[in-house]
Amino acid sequence: MADGLVISVDGMGGDHAPESVLDGIEIAARKAPGARFLIHGPAARLTQMLEQRPAAKAASTVRDAEKFVAMDVKPSQALRQGKGTSMWNALVSVETGEAQACVSAGNTGALMAMAMMRLRKMEGVHRPALVATWPTAQGFAAVLDVGANVEADGSQLVEFAIMGEAFHRAVRGSSRPKVGLLNVGSEDQKGHEEIRSAARLIREAGVDLDFYGFVEGDDISKGTVDVVVTDGFTGNIAMKTAEGTARLVAGFLRE
Template sequence: MSGRLTIALDAMGGDHAPRMVLRGADLARKRHPDVDFLIFGRESEVGPRLDKMKRLKQVTTLVHCDDVVSDSEKPSAALRGSRDASMRRAVEAVRDGRAGACVSAGNTGALMAMSKLVLKMLPGIERPAIASFFPTLRGESVMLDLGANVQCSAQNLVDFAVMGNVFCRTVLGTVEPATGLINVGSEELKGHETLWAARDQLNELDLPGRFYGFIEGDDMAKGTVDVIVTDGFTGNVALKASEGTAKLVSVYLQRTFKSSVFAQIGYLFARRAMQKLRQRTDPRRYNGAIFLGLNGITVKSHGGTDAVGFANAIDVAVDMVREDFLERIRSDLASIDRSVPAAQAAG
């Protein structure tokens, strides 16, 4: 796409909203001078802050919304009682064509429910999946599902693989991605019948790149494959375990360098290398999970992120629109027979 692009933002979502959202938008404005923002939120809270950010205000339209979806609100309750919520209005802006994508750091369940209700599903996709990318020894990989679907059929896993393949090529720029299914072992007979059925079908698909087969948990960090496919239960546990491990290593390093005078002196010599390590593993750099399978683009920012992380989530939204992600995934879905034989799908 060329020309100016509009991104809708939920100003009230996140632990540090609306300050974090506005500061993140201002950072994104500098990176994307051809992007305008449609910001939804309470005028009394957002307006005075926006007035102080003159350059951001020039490319922003603020829409007042009375309601806010709380982090503890159940998705069903949010759907029933929050028709004027900032989150819902941002999603509706995408549906109505006023924005190319929306970004929110609010309640994940509510955002997914609203996005699915308002934007609808892409033809041929039964369930949406949450996808995100993270660092590996070889670069970056994309993983899905990260929590939208606790239980999945073989057909769901096949759909996730197709969508993850398109996402990897579109956002990460990997020309021929390798795709793998998370299992308890790489051997052919490991796992259960649903995984076997999905594996057999993926072996037959003519996806760009190649289907690697089964992978194990340690293959995630190795970068064995570019697209990691799993059910939402396993994916969410794996993601949170990875985040916890990263924090653990960070704390251990801090304590080690503070443990003695010699260790502190050693840190002075290693400071630049440590800065590079922090930048490479900074979770803000990988902020921005995408709801794949919807007939519109919704990006979920981590609720506890800061302005830098939120700006990165906006970057993901801009990239997906600029690269015509929806059109590319529609094309791939139309050209690939993803049906799982009934005998296999029964598992």
């Protein structure tokens, strides 16, 4: 592979793989001509399909993996039986330093479990989080956690805040993203102990964040802050509610 950014891709991850995966690589290859892609999956099939995607073909190397992780497999089963699958091999490419990032649209629980095993966690991070990029009136907000952890204590929410702030700076190029904790009100006394504890820790521990304080659900789409922090249970419900509302409005507009 050429020098520069190398992205390892699970070619069989997702409900519409591999077609949608290769379509995504075609778009990415055109937008980022310096990037290279390692695509893991059935080599003969992927190679044939790349013939209709010239930019992806020129920027990619295919690594054969005949097995893949099904969308309905439990994480524990994926760990036991996942070795040699397209998802597993995509992660191993990052572990060995051959690629700098791994992309998969496959089974989220399996991906999280495999990543924890193969890549481990960064120092200071006790739990990973899922982040969603949420369209707002100001551009987009990074919302996390949206499903990895149904519960999170105050210290874990602080970790999510730090990771979310770093994510927003890296993706959006923001110099100082504004961070808020999702709550049922903006007053200091509102919310459960975990969310109030997180606010105290951020304010009193000298965490280097532009901390806005508490935000409410409608603040997400307003773009009141750049990073919205919550537990995975609340975040997932908020995200799915927004998705359903968007589909409902789109349906009304088509009628």
